[in-house]
Amino acid sequence: MDPEQQPPYGAQEPHAVAATSEPKPAKSAKKHTDASFGLKDFALWCGIPILIMVLLRVFVFGMYLIPSSSMEDTIMPGDRVITSQLTPRFGKINRGDIVVFKDPSDWLPAEKTTEGTDYLIKRVIGLPGDVVECAGNGAPVTINGVVIDEQSYIKPGVEPSAFAFNVTVTEGHLFVMGDNRANSADSRYHKNDAEKGLVPIADVKGVAFLRYWPLNRIGWLSAHHDVFAHVPEPKTIPSA
Known part of the structure; x- marks a missing residue:
């Protein structure tokens, strides 16, 4: 180089x-x-x-298996539903809502269930202060003196109530009934128990809004609020 x-x-x-x-x-x-x-x-x-x-x-959400026929034909035995747990905590329960609640006063033995459970499911008919009554023998249910048409959810061929009753819902409670009135041991049957046939609102675990099983029955669960649209608000709410 x-x-x-x-x-x-x-x-x-x-x-x-x-x-x-x-x-x-x-x-x-x-x-x-x-x-x-x-x-x-x-x-x-x-x-x-x-x-x-x-x-x-x-x-937020609860999931429940329905073991009895008390809500036929809206909910069948073996159906599974989803509930909103926020509604009873932060919202308002309305007439027509389908609620899941803890057994208020030993109701379960009267329910014909397919398996053991600690909860029941019914439709809210009366709110605190409401006067719920029926003359029986096919007569319609009235709330605060107004007749309600329950054909949209009661099981076809079943009467609103086979026997008469008259109940005033006390503060902090609900009056509930099954859609299958012929096979539902609901508020009508427990007037002599500790809660006088009523369900404490504090015992409500959720409001059912969706059926997710079986697959061929997936769908929203209607509260049918329109049925109660003309019911007046109660004038007074008696204490429990």
Whole structure:
């Protein structure tokens, strides 16, 4: 090599620079980064949705298997329903709502259920202060003196009530009845128990709004609020 073409002292020829570069640590770092992203992706796409579903199940929605025929034909034995747990806690229960509630005063032995359970399901007919009555023998139910037409949800061929009753709903309670009045041990049958046949609102676990099983019966559960549209509000609410 011509001395004039030699690189100055301390300089390196181009091929020497390439030889001294170290790409391997960078490649190793990239692999480590990819592994970290994989764990984050798993937590993001799997862990968080599962956590959300668990929280919704515990605090927002309830799921129940219906073991009896007291709500036929709206809900059949073996149907599974979803309830809103927020309504009784933060909202207002209305006439016509289908509610799941704890056994208020040993009602369950009178219910013909297909399996053991601690809860019952009925339709709300009377709110606090309402006067709910019926003359029996095919006569319609009246609330605060107004006749209600229940044909949209009562089981076909079944009377509103086979016997007469007259109940005033006390503060903090509900008067409930099954849609299958011929096979529902509801508020009418328990006038002599500790709660006088009424359901404490505090015992309501949720308002049913969806039937999700069986697949051929999936659908919304109607509260039929229109049936009660002309019922006047009670003038007074007696204390329990």
